[in-house]
Amino acid sequence: PPGFRYVVDRISDGIEACGVVWHVEKDGEDGITTVERGLSFVRIDADGRVCYIRELGEPAFKAGLSPETFQQLLGSSSVPQAPASASASV
Secondary structure: OOOEEEEEEEEOOOOOEEEEEEEEEEEEOOEEEEEEEEEEEEEEOOOOOEEEEEEEEOOOOOOOOOHHHHHHHHOOOOOOOOOHHHOOOO
């Protein structure tokens, strides 16, 4: 759609397959906003045609974190520690 851009951040240089890290940008009133991030894996056949694609979008929210906690962590310079009850017993 108008105002949206698909941007390639990184791409591997494989011969028969490659991985692509990408994001989608949108023009907004406050400037450019990243709408989505993801990873694609593409394989080509002997004739040079795409024969397999797998795309994975980054989840909007990380498992176990509320959006508020996630936002606080983004603004924090410290690394969160797992609670003692979450550690595995040997």
